[in-house]
Amino acid sequence: MAKKYSNAKLKQFRKSIEKRMEEIAEDMGDIHDGILDNGNDSEGSSQESVFSVHMADAGTDSFEQEKNYLLMGRESDYYKNLEIALDRIDDGIFGICKICAELIPEERMLEVPNATKCVGCKEKEKLGLV
Numbered sequence: 001m002a003k004k005y006s007n008a009k010l011k012q013f014r015k016s017i018e019k020r021m022e023e024i025a026e027d028m029g030d031i032h033d034g035i036l037d038n039g040n041d042s043e044g045s046s047q048e049s050v051f052s053v054h055m056a057d058a059g060t061d062s063f064e065q066e067k068n069y070l071l072m073g074r075e076s077d078y079y080k081n082l083e084i085a086l087d088r089i090d091d092g093i094f095g096i097c098k099i100c101a102e103l104i105p106e107e108r109m110l111e112v113p114n115a116t117k118c119v120g121c122k123e124k125e126k127l128g129l130v
């Protein structure tokens, strides 16, 4: 019989993953707003005030923008990973090492919900042993 996490445990994992997805969605909303604030000023109705703010820190603007896009990318990657983790729960393969088919410890799955390998196998893979 293949090992797997109990349904109760999977429910817990799902809850914690969904909570994190909510947090990320919120964060991304904030970052997105930041990008809009710094970016598309031309469609704003209060052109003048926008313009004067722009004059004040024109130098930091592009930097802030870049940082925000970077952040967006990172957050959305993480979000995708969490979606994948949820798929794995649905498929009943969540927390099972792809290589040795042992259960990946709970702490690791909470830390890296989309992990598909246990730490031991990951290390071996890094060393080219699997």
Ligand SMILES: [Zn+2]
Binding pocket: 097, 098, 099, 100, 101, 102, 117, 118, 119, 120, 121, 122
């Ligand atoms: Zn393994």
